[in-house]
Amino acid sequence: MSEFYLLTKPNCPLCDKALAQLHSLELEQPIRLHWVDITQQEELQDEYALLVPVLVRGKDDAELRWPFNGDLMEFITA
Template structure:
């Protein structure tokens, strides 16, 4: 099972929408999704404040930035 990190911040409607989009997918293999609040980590807040939600693949640190569009399934399956 692969680990993924959804970079978020408080009061982020797009982050909630991104999470819902991930949950709607029917993947062949399950993934482990971690919710990361960037407001608790100054270095992440500085880098991603205007970019969230961002999905990060744990095994290679690849990033998928919002909007995920049709790339989401491929990104989670790679």
């Protein structure tokens, strides 16, 4: 099962939209999605405060930044 990390922060409407978009995908194989609150880690907050939501692929740490648009399915299945 592929691992992904959705970098988020509290009260982030775009993060909610990103999660909804992920849930709407029709995937052949399930993924494991981890919700990461960047405010809990100073180094993540410093790097991603203005960028969330960001989806990180676990196997290679590749990042997909919002808006995901048509790139999301390709990113998940790569």
